[in-house]
Amino acid sequence: MLFTLVLLPLFGALLAWIVPNNRLRPLILPVVATVHLVLTALLLGNAPPPSPGGWIWLDPLGKVVLLCVSLLFAVCSFYAVGYLSYRQERSNRVLCLGLLVCLSAMGMVTMTQHLGLLWVALETTTVAMAPLIYFNRNARSIEATWKYLMLCSVGIGLALLGLLFLAYSTYVAHHDATLLLGTLLRSARDLNPGWLHAAVIFLLVGYGSKMGLAPLHAWKPDAYGEAPGLVGALLAGGLVNCAFLSILRVYQICLASGLEIRFFQQALLVMGLLSMALAAVFMARQADFKRMLAYSSVEHMGILAIGLGLGKGALYGALFHLLNNGLTKGVLFLSSANIHRSYSNKTTNVVKGVLTRLPWSGGLFLAGFIAITGSPPFSPFISEYTIVSSAFIDGHHLVGGLFLLFLGIVFIGMTLTVLPMVMGAPPVDVEPTDYQDRLLTVGPPLFMMVVILVLGVWPPEFLVTLLKDGAAMLEVHP
Amino acid sequence: MSSFADELLILVMLINLVMLGTSRLIFSIRAVAVQGVILGILPGLIHPFSGHLAAITIGIILTKGIVIPYLISDAIRKAQIRREVEPFIGYVPTLLIGALFTAISFAFADKLPLAPEHQDLLFVPASIATLLTGFLILTTRRKAISMVIGYLVLENGIFVFGLLLTEAMPVMIEAGALLYLLVGIFVMGIVINHISREFSSIDTSRLRTLKEE
Numbered sequence: 037m038l039f040t041l042v043l044l045p046l047f048g049a050l051l052a053w054i055v056p057n058n059r060l061r062p063l064i065l066p067v068v069a070t071v072h073l074v075l076t077a078l079l080l081g082n083a084p085p086p087s088p089g090g091w092i093w094l095d096p097l098g099k100v101v102l103l104c105v106s107l108l109f110a111v112c113s114f115y116a117v118g119y120l121s122y123r124q125e126r127s128n129r130v131l132c133l134g135l136l137v138c139l140s141a142m143g144m145v146t147m148t149q150h151l152g153l154l155w156v157a158l159e160t161t162t163v164a165m166a167p168l169i170y171f172n173r174n175a176r177s178i179e180a181t182w183k184y185l186m187l188c189s190v191g192i193g194l195a196l197l198g199l200l201f202l203a204y205s206t207y208v209a210h211h212d213a214t215l216l217l218g219t220l221l222r223s224a225r226d227l228n229p230g231w232l233h234a235a236v237i238f239l240l241v242g243y244g245s246k247m248g249l250a251p252l253h254a255w256k257p258d259a260y261g262e263a264p265g266l267v268g269a270l271l272a273g274g275l276v277n278c279a280f281l282s283i284l285r286v287y288q289i290c291l292a293s294g295l296e297i298r299f300f301q302q303a304l305l306v307m308g309l310l311s312m313a314l315a316a317v318f319m320a321r322q323a324d325f326k327r328m329l330a331y332s333s334v335e336h337m338g339i340l341a342i343g344l345g346l347g348k349g350a351l352y353g354a355l356f357h358l359l360n361n362g363l364t365k366g367v368l369f370l371s372s373a374n375i376h377r378s379y380s381n382k383t384t385n386v387v388k389g390v391l392t393r394l395p396w397s398g399g400l401f402l403a404g405f406i407a408i409t410g411s412p413p414f415s416p417f418i419s420e421y422t423i424v425s426s427a428f429i430d431g432h433h434l435v436g437g438l439f440l441l442f443l444g445i446v447f448i449g450m451t452l453t454v455l456p457m458v459m460g461a462p463p464v465d466v467e468p469t470d471y472q473d474r475l476l477t478v479g480p481p482l483f484m485m486v487v488i489l490v491l492g493v494w495p496p497e498f499l500v501t502l503l504k505d506g507a508a509m510l511e512v513h514p
Numbered sequence: 515m516s517s518f519a520d521e522l523l524i525l526v527m528l529i530n531l532v533m534l535g536t537s538r539l540i541f542s543i544r545a546v547a548v549q550g551v552i553l554g555i556l557p558g559l560i561h562p563f564s565g566h567l568a569a570i571t572i573g574i575i576l577t578k579g580i581v582i583p584y585l586i587s588d589a590i591r592k593a594q595i596r597r598e599v600e601p602f603i604g605y606v607p608t609l610l611i612g613a614l615f616t617a618i619s620f621a622f623a624d625k626l627p628l629a630p631e632h633q634d635l636l637f638v639p640a641s642i643a644t645l646l647t648g649f650l651i652l653t654t655r656r657k658a659i660s661m662v663i664g665y666l667v668l669e670n671g672i673f674v675f676g677l678l679l680t681e682a683m684p685v686m687i688e689a690g691a692l693l694y695l696l697v698g699i700f701v702m703g704i705v706i707n708h709i710s711r712e713f714s715s716i717d718t719s720r721l722r723t724l725k726e727e
Contacts, residue, residue, distance in 0.1 A: 156690035163697055170705075175712045179721040182658070182705055189665060189698055190652065196691060197645070197672045203679055208629045213679050230626050 038084060038092060038147055041075055041102075044068060045140035052132040061132050062120045068136060069106075069113035072143075076106040080502065090218045091150045096505035098146040100355050101281045103502075104362040105142045107487070108273045109135075111480040112266045115370050118476025119266060122377060130167050131264075137164040138270065145278040151199055151215040154282060155192070158246065161275050162188045169263040180258035187255040188246055195242025195282075198235045202289070205231030217285060224292035232289075232296055239286045240303055247279035249341055250311035253334045257318075260330035261382070265373020268326065272333045272369060273362030280340055280358060287344060287510060304345035305435060311338025312442035320449035323383045326376070328453050329368050332408060335446055336361040342439060343423045344510075348430055351507040353422030360416040360491065363484050367404035370481040371397045375457075377471040384453055389462035396473040398458045400481050405454045407488055409447045415491035519559040522552050523640040526674065527616055530647035533667065534612040535605050537597045539590055542663050543583050549644075549670050550578025557680045560635070570680050570688060574673070577692050582666065582699050589703045590659055593710040602719075603654040615646040628678075637678050644671030656719050658706045662699065669695055 048068035055061045079094060080103060086093035094102065116135070120128050141164065144157035162185075170181040199215060205227045206220065207213040214220065224232075245252035260268045283304075290296040315335035322328040336357070343354025372382075374397035379387045390398035407414035410421075420443070427436035462468075491499070529545050536542055554575035561567055590596075601608070619642035626638055648668025652661050673691075680688070709721070 152690075156694065159690070159694045163694070163701060166701055166705075170708070173708075178705065178708050178712050182709065182718070182721060185698075185702060185705060186652070186661060186665065189702075190668060193665075193669055193672055197641075197675060200672065200676050200679060204629075204675075207679065208627070228627065234626060 037075060037079060038094060041072065041079070041143040041147070042140050044071060044075075045136045045143070049133050049136035049140070052129065052136060058124060058127060058129075059121070061128060062117045065113035065116050065132060065135065066110075068139070069110040072139065073106050073110045076102055080498070086149070086218075090216050091153065092147055093149045094147045095149070095509065096502055097281060097284055097355075097509055099502055100358060100506050101277050102143065102146040103499075104277055104359045105139075105146065105274045108269065108362055108366050108484075109139050109142075111366060111484050112269055112370070115477060115480040116266050118474060118480075119264070119373065119377075121476075122471060126171075126173070131171055131267075134164045134168045135267075135270070138274070142274055142278050145281060149217040151202070151217060151220075151285060154285065155196060155199055158195075158243075158278060158282060159192055161278060162192060162246070165267070165271065165275060168267045169259050171264050171267065172262065177262040180255075180262035184255045184259040187252075191242045191245030191252065193242070194238050195246075198238030198240075198242055201231055201235035201238060205235060217288065220289055221292040224289055225294055227293060229295060232293060233299070236286060236290060236296055236300055240283070240300070240307075243279050243282045243286070244307060247276050247283065247337050248334055249307045249337050250314040250334060251307075253311065253314070253337075256334055257327045257330040260333065260369075261324060261327040265326075265369045265376065268329070268373075269366045269369035272329070272365040276333065276337060277358055277362055280337070283341075283344070284510065291510065301345045301347060304341045308338040308341030308345055309435065309438055309442070311335060311341065312439070312446070316442045316445040316449060319446055320452065322449070322453055323385060325372055325384060325387070325453060325457060326369075326382050328450065329365070329372060332368075332446070332450070333361075333365060335442070336365075336408075338442075339420065339423065339439075342427075342435065346423065346427050346430065346432060346435065348511070349426035350423045350430075351510045352503055353419045353426065355503050355506045356422065357416065357419035360414075360419050360488065361408075363488055363491075364404055364408045364414070364416055367400055367481045367484045367488070368408060370477075370484075371400040371404060374471065374473065374477055375401060378468055379466060380469055381466070384457050386463060386466055387457050389460045390458045393462045393468060394473050396478040396482070400478070400485060402454065402458050403485055404481075405450060407485075407492075409450055410443060413492045414488050415495070416488070418492055418495070519556055520634075520636050522556060522559070523636040523674070526552055526640050526670075527643050530616070530644055530667065531609060531612050533663070534608045534647060534650065537605065539596060539657070539659055539663070540587065542660070543586050543590075546663055546666050546670070547579050547583040549667070550582070551575055553578060553670060553673050553677065556674075557677050560632070560677070561680055567680065573689065573692055577696055578666075578670070578673075581696060585699055585703050586659065586662060586666075589662075589706050592707060593659070595657065595659070601655045601660075608650055608654050612647055612650055615650065616643040619643040619646060632678060635678075637675060641671050641675035644668075644674055647671070656717050658702075658709055658718050661718060662702050662706070665702075666699070 048064050052064050080099055083094045138161050141157045141160035148154050166185050170177050203213040203215050208228050209226045248256045290300040311334050315331040319331045340354050343350040375390055376382045407416055410417050424436050424439050529549050533542050533545050554571050619639045623638035648664050651664030
């Protein structure tokens with residue numbers, strides 16, 4: 037069943053390549069995504085045991101990411117049908133193909149226990165996403181694609197060197213180089229500290245740049261700003277979480293090694309706080325609302341890193357936030373894409389009075405904004421509250437204080453952009469395009485908003501258990 | 515045999531410096547191709563012969579020595595450029611920084627103890643020096659092609675280290691890495707093509723519409 041999760045999207049990709057009709061092709065996406073979601077649901081309840089070689093095992097950490105990716109992709113796939121009906125002027129073959137290849141590779145990332153295979157899968161997502169950022173085929177999007185491709189390629193190259201260092205440290209220790217997570221965790225205490233330290237630094241920089249942690253986030257605003265909304269949603273909620281899962285694997289190894297974990301946690305705390313600070317600065321008076329969302333993504337990657345850096349109770353919050361942030365970013369990117377489509381503009385100088393012109397999309401954007409800034413009753417509030425309260429309980433007063441301060445600045449900065457945008461009267465001199473809110477472009481983000489609300493008010497029992505299992509894997513010495 | 519491997523590694527480091535000093539793109543591409551071929555020969559000198567080893571050697575020489583250089587020269591032909599015109603930092607200063615980086619990488623390598631059978635080999639300094647050279651090219655040159663070459667040099671640096679592990683690593687990962695490199699360069703070639711069409715130039719310093727005001 038696990039392999040179906042990888043092969044099914046690939047089969048869909050093949051189909052997308054063959055089908056000649058531009059209107060029929062996008063329909064492959066929701067079909068594949070629905071089956072994928074059903075399979076995911078079955079696997080979450082009853083995951084198969086680790087494969088004999090130990091390469092494949094869907095552990096609780098993988099499950100959390102898989103749940104987020106599969107749910108987000110399913111929602112985006114329905115949205116894609118609605119969105120692409122407005123974009124019939126250009127071929128969507130590459131878009132559908134890239135999305136499905138990416139889904140397949142993301143599935144692989146979540147279930148593999150071999151760090152080399154994980155690297156290859158993460159690589160595949162990077163390359164598969166590049167043509168999608170260039171979907172609009174103009175000067176701005178090619179610039180964004182170029183930056184994304186160069187920075188992520190270099191980053192992922194450094195991660196490879198980190199992996200090679202790690203493998204060599206096992207070779208020095210017992211003459212049998214391995215990148216299998218299980219073996220690494222068992223032998224972590226025997227590894228040479230020098231090699232391990234070098235490996236951890238390279239892995240952090242490599243996967244950190246893919247995740248978009250400051251100061252390695254330079255590709256993010258451009259790529260998110262220029263990519264179509266649904267690609268932005270998948271970048272911010274899918275790819276970035278896969279990179280975070282890779283960081284979690286490194287965290288597991290550091291934890292098992294005993295000594296290295298202190299350095300890794302410190303580094304994560306510093307990068308996390310820096311990400312939040314930087315996002316807070318750049319989000320203030322940001323005129324381009326899609327770039328604003330990109331900085332919001334940098335901020336939330338910072339929150340995840342801080343959760344991991346704090347450890348203990350914050351781990352549960354970090355894993356929960358991974359899910360919440362992914363889904364909320366989905367709402368924001370999809371609704372902002374609708375707004376962009378209706379005004380053919382994404383700066384707040386022109387876009388005003390969205391609630392009057394597009395009540396549904398505007399309302400969703402506003403609700404998404406309220407959720408992402410951490411206001412109750414939505415689920416990001418719960419996860420952020422868990423992280424910050426755990427910081428104060430464990431005596432990290434400075435980290436907790438800065439966390440709250442940056443959240444406050446981000447809230448003010450985002451309010452200054454979002455409120456003038458959704459309120460007021462629509463500009464008279466800007467003609468609306470033929471875009472109108474319809475079921476397929478509003479329903480998917482609305483569904484996701486409901487999920488976020490439910491998770492915030494009444495988180496289901498199975499999810500709480502899953503998150504607790506995941507957090508336990510990051511706490512206990514194996 | 516291992517002293518011959520060391521000589522080849524020194525050659526790799528010299529090629530780094532040559533690349534930093536030249537403005538002719540075709541010359542840089544050939545230098546990177548020679549580096550790739552050396553990378554293919556090296557595993558044969560430090561590991562006993564096996565089918566796996568032969569496959570690795572052929573794979574590396576084919577991708578890094580022939581296919582990728584061909585793809586890049588093709589992109590150059592299409593974009594009709596020959597030289598890196600005005601790098602952000604001049605050739606002599608980058609050459610000096612490159613030499614400094616090489617020295618630093620030797621100091622760094624002292625901190626990482628190799629396994630007894632790899633003792634006295636220059637793999638670690640050669641790897642770090644090549645990696646840093648790649649960085650230097652990436653950050654100081656303007657042309658998109660030069661940046662791709664810089665990326666290749668960086669990847670070569672990573673591979674130099676990977677060669678120590680060829681025996682112990684499953685083929686799949688190496689094949690995956692090589693394939694990824696190939697696809698990456700291919701996609702970059704396409705992007706360069708689009709950049710030159712969109713901006714009538716592949717000078718990446720013109721890519722500055724997306725800046726924070």
